[in-house]
Amino acid sequence: MKQGKIMRALVLALAVSPAFAQTTTTAPPSGRLLASNCFQCHGTNGSGGLERLAGESVSEIYNELKEMQRKSPPKMMDMHARGYTDAQIRLIADYLSKQR
Amino acid sequence: MVKRRDFIKWAGASGIGFAAGAFDMLAMAEETSAAFVPVIPTNTGIKGNVVVIGGGMAGATAAKYLRYWGGTGVTVTLIERDATYASNIMSNLVLNGSRTMSSLQYGYGKLASSYGVKIVKGDVVAIDPVGRSVTLGSGTRYAYDRLVIAPGVDFDVLPGLETATAQAKVPHAWKAGPQTTTLRNMITAMPTNGSGVFVMTIPAKPYRCPPGPYERACVVADWLKRNRPGSKVIVLDANPEIIAEKHSFEEGFALHGIEYRPNTTVLSVDASTMTLDTNNGKVPGAVLNVIPPHRAGKVITANGLADADGKWTSVDVLSYEAKLAPGIHVIGDASATTQPKAGHIANQEAKVCADAILRMFSGRALDQAPVTNSACYSPITFETASWLTVTFAYDPVSKTMLPVPASAGEASARSKDNFEEMNKWFTALMGDTFA
Numbered sequence: 001m002k003q004g005k006i007m008r009a010l011v012l013a014l015a016v017s018p019a020f021a022q023t024t025t026t027a028p029p030s031g032r033l034l035a036s037n038c039f040q041c042h043g044t045n046g047s048g049g050l051e052r053l054a055g056e057s058v059s060e061i062y063n064e065l066k067e068m069q070r071k072s073p074p075k076m077m078d079m080h081a082r083g084y085t086d087a088q089i090r091l092i093a094d095y096l097s098k099q100r
Numbered sequence: 101m102v103k104r105r106d107f108i109k110w111a112g113a114s115g116i117g118f119a120a121g122a123f124d125m126l127a128m129a130e131e132t133s134a135a136f137v138p139v140i141p142t143n144t145g146i147k148g149n150v151v152v153i154g155g156g157m158a159g160a161t162a163a164k165y166l167r168y169w170g171g172t173g174v175t176v177t178l179i180e181r182d183a184t185y186a187s188n189i190m191s192n193l194v195l196n197g198s199r200t201m202s203s204l205q206y207g208y209g210k211l212a213s214s215y216g217v218k219i220v221k222g223d224v225v226a227i228d229p230v231g232r233s234v235t236l237g238s239g240t241r242y243a244y245d246r247l248v249i250a251p252g253v254d255f256d257v258l259p260g261l262e263t264a265t266a267q268a269k270v271p272h273a274w275k276a277g278p279q280t281t282t283l284r285n286m287i288t289a290m291p292t293n294g295s296g297v298f299v300m301t302i303p304a305k306p307y308r309c310p311p312g313p314y315e316r317a318c319v320v321a322d323w324l325k326r327n328r329p330g331s332k333v334i335v336l337d338a339n340p341e342i343i344a345e346k347h348s349f350e351e352g353f354a355l356h357g358i359e360y361r362p363n364t365t366v367l368s369v370d371a372s373t374m375t376l377d378t379n380n381g382k383v384p385g386a387v388l389n390v391i392p393p394h395r396a397g398k399v400i401t402a403n404g405l406a407d408a409d410g411k412w413t414s415v416d417v418l419s420y421e422a423k424l425a426p427g428i429h430v431i432g433d434a435s436a437t438t439q440p441k442a443g444h445i446a447n448q449e450a451k452v453c454a455d456a457i458l459r460m461f462s463g464r465a466l467d468q469a470p471v472t473n474s475a476c477y478s479p480i481t482f483e484t485a486s487w488l489t490v491t492f493a494y495d496p497v498s499k500t501m502l503p504v505p506a507s508a509g510e511a512s513a514r515s516k517d518n519f520e521e522m523n524k525w526f527t528a529l530m531g532d533t534f535a
C-alpha cells in the first residue's frame with residue numbers, strides 16, 4: 001500500500017536526519033506565544049482591534065483580566081479570561097506592557 | 101472600546117487638549133484604522149527555510165509569524181493556488197445580501213511587502229518527505245528544511261453529485277467563492293408566493309465551523325421570512341443534536357420556524373428532480389444546499405499523509421509536526437486534533453507551529469504549555485448575533501489540547517451589540533492573518 005511505503009520511508013528519514021545544532025540565538029520572550037492569543041481580536045501585538053492593549057501597564061492588564069474572570073454574567077472576553085492561570089495572566093500582562 | 105485612560109495617553113502624546121467630542125472621534129478612528137506597522141527583526145540568529153502550502157487562515161498566519169518572530173534569516177515561501185483568498189468567515193452574510201463576495205477577498209501583498217514572505221501562485225501536487233521538496237503542477241520544485249501544510253478541506257462526492265451540472269444545481273457553498281453567489285441567487289429566485297422550501301444538510305462531525313450550518317439556516321430563514329414570507333427552511337442533520345451553541349440556535353430555530361430533523365444522513369441526491377434520499381425518507385426542495393462530509397485537502401490524502409481515519413493528519417500539538425512525517429507540520433482544518441476546525445483557532449495553531457519551528461531551528465526545547473482559543477460570533481438575524489468561546493490548554497498526560505472548562509461558554513442571548521462586536525472581531529482576525 002502506498003501509504004505504508006511512505007510511512008516506512010519517513011521513519012527511515014527520521015533515523016538519519018541530522019540533529020539541529022545549538023545556535024547563538026536569544027530565547028523567544030516568555031509570554032509571547034501566550035499573549036498571541038490576544039491578537040485575533042486585539043490586533044498583532046495588541047495593536048488595536050476591539051481595544052488596544054500594547055503598552056498598557058502590567059497592573060492595568062493584570063487587574064482587568066482578574067476582574068473579568070469574576071464578572072457575571074460573563075460576556076465573551078470575561079469567559080475567555082477564565083481560560084488562563086494566574087501565572088499565565090502575569091506573563092501575558094508583562095509581554096503586552098512591553099509592546100509599542 | 102477605547103478606555104478613557106488610552107485617550108488621555110494619546111491626547112497627551114500628541115499635545116492636543118481634552119474635549120468630550122474629540123473623545124468619540126478618536127475612539128472611532130482607533131477602532132477603524134488599527135494600522136499595524138510591523139518591525140521585522142533583521143536577524144535573530146535563527147536560520148532556516150520553510151515552505152508553506154496554502155494561504156488560508158492557518159497558512160497565511162504561519163508564514164507571517166515565521167518571519168515576524170524569526171527575522172530575515174528565515175526564508176518563507178508561501179505557495180497558494182488562488183490569487184486572492186475568499187473568506188469563509190462571514191460568507192453566510194452574502195446569502196442574505198448584507199455582504200458581497202468582493203468584500204471578502206484578501207490578497208497576499210502585505211505578507212510580501214511587510215514581512216518578506218515569498219509568494220508563489222501554484223498548486224502543490226507532490227511532496228517528497230525524504231528529499232524534502234514539494235512539486236507544483238507546473239513541475240517547479242521547492243526545497244524545504246521544514247514544510248507547513250495548511251490546505252483546508254476537500255469534500256466527499258455524494259452519489260448523484262458526480263457531475264459539474266449536478267454540483268451546480270446542488271451547491272454546498274462551504275468553500276466561499278462562486279458557489280456562495282450561486283446559492284444566494286437560488287435563494288432570491290425562490291417563489292414570492294411563499295411556496296418554496298429551502299433544504300440544507302449537515303454532515304456528521306468533524307466538519308469545519310461547527311456552528312456554521314446552524315448559523316446559515318438562521319440567516320437564510322430570517323431573510324426568507326422578511327422577503328419570501330411563507331417559505332420553509334428544513335435542516336437535515338446527520339448529528340444527533342445541534343453540536344454548537346445549542347441554546348442560541350434552539351432559540352433561533354424557534355424564532356424563525358425552522359424545521360430541524362436530527363439523525364438524518366443524505367444517502368444520494370437527485371439533481372434532476374431536486375430530491376434528497378435520506379435514511380429518513382425522501383426530501384424534495386426548491387433549493388438544496390447539501391454540505392458533504394469533509395476530508396483534508398487533496399495534497400494531504402494524495403501524498404499518504406492522511407493517517408487519521410484516512411482523512412486527516414495526526415499531529416503532535418506542541419509543534420503540529422505530523423506524527424508519522426518528520427519535518428512536515430499540518431495546521432488548520434487538515435489536522436486531526438481535539439480542537440474545532442475553525443479559522444480563529446487555525447490562526448492560533450499557526451502561531452504555536454511557527455514558534456515551534458523557530459525553536460527547532462535554534463535547537464531549543466518546545467514550549468511545553470501552549471494555549472489556543474476558539475472564538476466565534478454567529479449571526480442569528482440580519483442584525484443580531486450570539487457567540488461561542490473556549491480556551492484549550494496542553495495536557496501532558498493525554499498529549500492533547502483540552503478545553504479549560506471555566507472558559508467554555510456561549511452568549512446568554514442574541515444581541516445587536518454582539519453583531520457589532522462581530523464585525524470588529526472579523527476585521528481584527530483578518531488583519532492578524534493577512535496584514
Ligand SMILES: Cc1cc2nc3c(=O)[nH]c(=O)nc-3n(C[C@H](O)[C@H](O)[C@H](O)COP(=O)(O)OP(=O)(O)OC[C@H]3O[C@@H](n4cnc5c(N)ncnc54)[C@H](O)[C@@H]3O)c2cc1C
Pocket residue numbers: 153154155156157158159179180181182185187188189190191192222223224225250251252253273274275276308309312397398399431432433434441442443444445446475476477
Ligand atoms: C460558511 C462558513 C462560515 C465560517 N465561519 C467561521 C467563523 O465564524 N469563525 C471561524 O473561526 N471559522 C469559521 N469558518 C471555518 C473557517 O473558514 C475554516 O476553519 C478555516 O478557513 C480553516 O483554515 P485553513 O487555513 O485550514 O483552510 P482554508 O482557510 O480553507 O485555506 C486553505 C488554503 O489552501 C489553499 N490550497 C489548498 N490546497 C492547495 C495546494 N495543493 N496548493 C496550493 N494551495 C492550496 C486553498 O486555495 C486555500 O486558500 C467558517 C467556514 C464556513 C464554510
